[in-house]
Amino acid sequence: MGDFLQQIVGYINPYYLQILVNIGIGIILALGLNVITGLTGQLSLGHAAFMSIGAFTSALLTIKLGMPFGINLILTGFITAAVAALIGLPILRLTGDYLAICTLGFAEIVKVVFLNLDITNRALGLTVPAAATSIPMPIVVWGVVLLTIICVTFIHNSRFGRALMAVRGDEIAAEAMGINVTLYKVQSFALGAFIAGVGGGLYAHFMGYINPSDFGFLKSVDILSMVVLGGLGSITGSVIGATILSAAPEFLRFMASYRMLVYGGLLVCMMIFRPNGLMGNVSFTGLVLRALGRKPHLKKIMEQKISETSRSGNGDT
Amino acid sequence: MNFKNSTALILSAVLALSVVAGCKKKEEAPKAEAPKAAGDTIKIGFLGALTGDVAMFGKPTLEGMKMAAEDLNAAGGVLGKKIEIVEADNRGDKQEGASVTQKLISRDNVIAIVGDPTTGITKVAAPIAQKAGVLLISAGATGPGVVENGDFIFRNTLLDSVAIPACIDYFANELKYKKVAIITSDNNDYSVGFSQTFRDAAKGKGIEIVADEKVKDGDKDFSGQVTNIKAKKPDVIFFSGYYTEGALIMKEARKQGVKANMFGGDGLFSPEFIKLGGTAAEGSMSALGFAPEQASPETAKFIEAFKKKFNGALPGLFDAQGYDGVMMIADAIKRANSTDPKVFKTAMASTKNFLGVSGTITIRANREPIKTPLCLLAVKDGKFVLKAKVPVKMD
Numbered sequence: 001m002g003d004f005l006q007q008i009v010g011y012i013n014p015y016y017l018q019i020l021v022n023i024g025i026g027i028i029l030a031l032g033l034n035v036i037t038g039l040t041g042q043l044s045l046g047h048a049a050f051m052s053i054g055a056f057t058s059a060l061l062t063i064k065l066g067m068p069f070g071i072n073l074i075l076t077g078f079i080t081a082a083v084a085a086l087i088g089l090p091i092l093r094l095t096g097d098y099l100a101i102c103t104l105g106f107a108e109i110v111k112v113v114f115l116n117l118d119i120t121n122r123a124l125g126l127t128v129p130a131a132a133t134s135i136p137m138p139i140v141v142w143g144v145v146l147l148t149i150i151c152v153t154f155i156h157n158s159r160f161g162r163a164l165m166a167v168r169g170d171e172i173a174a175e176a177m178g179i180n181v182t183l184y185k186v187q188s189f190a191l192g193a194f195i196a197g198v199g200g201g202l203y204a205h206f207m208g209y210i211n212p213s214d215f216g217f218l219k220s221v222d223i224l225s226m227v228v229l230g231g232l233g234s235i236t237g238s239v240i241g242a243t244i245l246s247a248a249p250e251f252l253r254f255m256a257s258y259r260m261l262v263y264g265g266l267l268v269c270m271m272i273f274r275p276n277g278l279m280g281n282v283s284f285t286g287l288v289l290r291a292l293g294r295k296p297h298l299k300k301i302m303e304q305k306i307s308e309t310s311r312s313g314n315g316d317t
Numbered sequence: 318m319n320f321k322n323s324t325a326l327i328l329s330a331v332l333a334l335s336v337v338a339g340c341k342k343k344e345e346a347p348k349a350e351a352p353k354a355a356g357d358t359i360k361i362g363f364l365g366a367l368t369g370d371v372a373m374f375g376k377p378t379l380e381g382m383k384m385a386a387e388d389l390n391a392a393g394g395v396l397g398k399k400i401e402i403v404e405a406d407n408r409g410d411k412q413e414g415a416s417v418t419q420k421l422i423s424r425d426n427v428i429a430i431v432g433d434p435t436t437g438i439t440k441v442a443a444p445i446a447q448k449a450g451v452l453l454i455s456a457g458a459t460g461p462g463v464v465e466n467g468d469f470i471f472r473n474t475l476l477d478s479v480a481i482p483a484c485i486d487y488f489a490n491e492l493k494y495k496k497v498a499i500i501t502s503d504n505n506d507y508s509v510g511f512s513q514t515f516r517d518a519a520k521g522k523g524i525e526i527v528a529d530e531k532v533k534d535g536d537k538d539f540s541g542q543v544t545n546i547k548a549k550k551p552d553v554i555f556f557s558g559y560y561t562e563g564a565l566i567m568k569e570a571r572k573q574g575v576k577a578n579m580f581g582g583d584g585l586f587s588p589e590f591i592k593l594g595g596t597a598a599e600g601s602m603s604a605l606g607f608a609p610e611q612a613s614p615e616t617a618k619f620i621e622a623f624k625k626k627f628n629g630a631l632p633g634l635f636d637a638q639g640y641d642g643v644m645m646i647a648d649a650i651k652r653a654n655s656t657d658p659k660v661f662k663t664a665m666a667s668t669k670n671f672l673g674v675s676g677t678i679t680i681r682a683n684r685e686p687i688k689t690p691l692c693l694l695a696v697k698d699g700k701f702v703l704k705a706k707v708p709v710k711m712d
Contacts, residue, residue: 014449015419022412115504123506127440127462207411209440211506214411250416253405257368260408 002134009136017138019250024141025203026246030226030238031148032195037224038233039161040188041168042092043100046107047223050193052215053110054080054200056120059128059210069133069140073201080197081190088189092182095171107220114212125211128204137206144202148195152235155191164188168233229270231277236284241277358401359394359656361386361643362421364414364432364442364453367406374434374635378456379404381632381639382431384622385647395647396656402643403427407438414438418445427451428658431642434635436460437506443470452658452665454645456638460510464684469662473641473678475606475688475709477511477582481518483691483709484580484604488553489523491705498528498551498577500542500566502558505534511557511582527551532562543569551577559584563601564593571597578602578695583634591699598696602704607634607675608692610703619674637675645671645678670711679711687711 009017033047058076061067067075091102114120133140155161163184166174175181204210222245230241248266252259274280363382365375379402386400394400403425407414414433421427422445430446433439434457446453447467455463455472464470488494499515502508519526527549530542543566546554554570554577556563563585570577578600579585586603594601609620609631619640623632645668650656653664668680676688689709694701 014423014445015416018416018419022416112504123504123509124460125437125440125506207415207441208444209411209437211411211437213504213506249408249413250420253420257406260368 002136005139006136009138012138019247021138021141021206022250023243023246024138024145025199025206026223026226026242027145027239028141028148028199028202029196029223030230030242031152031235032192032199033223034192034227034230034233034235034238035152035155035164035188035195036192038227038231038238039156039168040164040185041232042185042189043096044103044189044192045100045217045220045224046103046105046110047192047196048215048217048219049103049107049110050080050084050196051200051203051219051223052107052114052212053083053193054197055204055210055215056114056126056200056212057197058201059126059204060119062129062132062205063126066132069131069205072132073144073198076201077194077198080200081194084193085186085190088186089182092185092189104217104220107215107217111212111216120212123212125209125214126204127209128207130208131205137202141202141206144198148198149235149239152195156235160184160187165233225267227277229267229277231274231280231282234277234279234282234284237277237279237282240279357397358399359396359650360401360403360425360427361646362425362427362430362432363402363404364407364417364421364430364438365434366409367404369408369410371409371435374457375406375409375432377633377635378432378434378639378642380627381456381636381641382643384619384626384636385640385643388622389643389647395650396654398656400643400647407433409435409438411438411441415441415445418442422446422449422451428656429454429646431456431639431646433458434638436463439463439472440466443467446470450658452646452649452662454642454665456642457635460506468666468684469658471645471665471680471684471686473638473645473673473675473686473688475676475691476685477514478518479687479709480582480604480606480691481511481514482522483707484693485515485518485522485524487693487705487707488580492552494524494552496525496527496549496551498530498546498549498554499526500530500532500546500554500556500558502534502562503531505558507584508534508558511584512555515555515557532558532566534558534562536562537565539566539569540573542566543573543575546570547573547575553577554579556581556585560587560590561593564590564598567594567597567601580604586634586694586701591696591701594696599698600695602693602695603701605634605692605694606688607637608694608703608706611706613672615672616674632674634675637673641671641673641675641678644673677711 029051036042036044054076057079058072061072087106094102115123163179166179167181167184171181226241226245227238230237248263252262255262363379365378366372367375382402386402389395389400403421405417405420407417421430429452431454433442436458439455439458440462443453443466447469452469457474458472459474459477463472499512501512528546530545532539532542556566556579563579563581567579580602583605586605591598612620620632649661649665653661655661666680666684671678679687681687689711690706691709692703693705693707695704
């Protein structure tokens with residue numbers, strides 16, 4: 001099985017494979033943040049901290065225990081989620097700017113802790129051995145991407161997801177409707193962190209070397225840009241945003257030193273002309289159905305209307 | 318409607334801009350690709366940052382590499398083939414470093430890569446090069462865990478583990494230092510590794526470590542650490558971090574009346590150190606693998622050529638190491654009489670007493686380089702001048 005998959009991967013140019021994996025990891029991280037910021041409306045500027053916790057946990061599980069990669073990733077996810085729940089309980093009582101500053105501070109704390117722990121090799125970072133699996137990394141990454149997409153889509157359309165959207169729309173109204181706001185916020189925080197932790201674990205094993213400084217503020221902003229560019233709350237949007245922003249530096253390479261200029265310019269134009277993001281207020285299933293010549297289901301339209309109104313009620317975030 | 322018009326306007330402006338930017342590059346592109354079809358070039362990739370925080374290491378490395386390629390091509394090339402340098406910017410980002418390495422190997426078909434000048438990205442690139450069977454020689458990575466990646470991975474820098482024992486011998490025997498205070502910047506990987514090397518090397522050399530203080534990159538106030546050090550009366554302060562903190566520490570030390578000078582690695586070697594430190598910087602020392610003074614014949618020739626090309630500017634450590642990186646690859650190819658990395662990597666591993674412009678280089682059995690001499694520079698009258706060339710024991 002492993003050999004067969006290895007062969008398939010062998011047909012693809014390693015350079016494109018590298019970009020594909022970068023995109024895949026970007027999508028996983030963006031989807032995680034989308035649950036927290038897009039779906040629940042809690043602005044987090046510390047998403048890279050969860051990626052960092054995941055990367056180091058997963059690396060250590062491989063180095064110290066040689067744990068099979070599948071179990072490793074799941075355990076990593078749970079540990080990261082536990083940390084997120086712990087930190088989420090006190091700070092999720094804050095809203096808006098205050099929460100953003102808190103998550104920012106948390107990310108700095110994580111970085112400093114890893115820079116001073118012997119087990120993470122301090123500032124020297126960890127060299128991560130190959131993952132304990134016979135399946136090639138690109139396939140693992142894209143497998144996780146698919147799983148994550150399916151997972152968050154189900155959450156999006158579940159009772160839980162609707163509760164999160166209600167919290168995003170208006171916390172007081174949600175509370176009045178019997179939603180335990182703090183509980184749901186912490187759960188969404190933990191879920192987003194779980195996904196980020198798995199993404200971090202994949203990053204660590206694919207790159208082969210991690211350093212606490214890799215997961216700084218800029219990384220958090222990168223992930224946030226993916227979500228905002230795609231459209232807050234939109235799963236398709238997060239996927240497209242992550243794809244564009246992960247691939248852009250490579251596809252713009254022909255412009256040499258102009259490329260980061262164009263990259264920044266694209267972001268600015270995007271936000272001016274589509275402030276809700278690429279897929280903001282667009283129902284992907286509706287688009288597909290219309291392309292097939294069918295009218296979108298009435299329920300979908302209603303849902304979209306609801307999410308639109310809830311978004312406009314939350315215009316300041 | 319007006320809004321739509323302006324959308325179109327700006328989008329077309331962006332498009333036009335990218336077309337212009339694209340054209341500029343394309344004019345050069347055919348030139349680079351023409352010889353490839355003829356199959357008479359040897360492609361060597363440059364891995365490093367041309368933009369971003371660490372571009373100050375990447376740019377000179379590329380300049381040095383280009384000079385080496387020009388010199389080799391002017392002399393008829395290597396095995397009758399021209400050397401071509403393929404460059405790509407990685408912005409000092411690890412993820413991009415990995416992508417660039419893959420691109421150089423699988424798209425540009427390079428047979429060898431020179432870079433990255435920083436340890437972190439080299440550690441990411443090394444497994445990729447090793448797996449693909451492409452030789453990688455880092456012109457700058459000094460940290461541990463680089464050549465351990467496999468038999469295609471080399472470096473040509475003066476390692477701290479080689480330089481520091483030589484320095485300590487010089488301190489103990491020539492300058493009669495007995496007590497040293499160590500300061501580490503503990504959020505800087507280079508500094509943490511460098512300090513550890515120093516502690517290990519100082520064992521059994523008759524030098525006592527009287528203080529072991531910690532600071533952070535970005536700190537501004539060092540009065541606490543300096544007070545602790547002052548009480549221990551060291552002969553020299555070893556600081557393993559960068560020039561900004563180094564200069565501020567020295568200012569504080571002089572303010573508190575500490576007489577001891579500072580000693581550090583190439584992290585201190587910057588005009589900024591003197592600018593920030595002022596008179597407090599006087600006497601501070603930096604250990605480097607390269608100094609333009611007292612040059613060997615090879616180095617003198619290189620300095621002349623460099624001055625001619627860059628309007629009298631003096632080459633630095635990274636220019637010289639980039640130059641040597643390409644020259645060592647050419648030397649290995651010539652000796653192996655083959656452009657296959659699988660073959661010339663063995664020749665590279667047996668490089669002995671290679672007369673490079675950044676020193677004499679020997680690759681040891683563990684593929685780690687050993688270089689001589691070590692240049693000890695000290696600040697005198699607001700300038701770094703050569704204090705001593707310390708020979709390194711070649712085994």
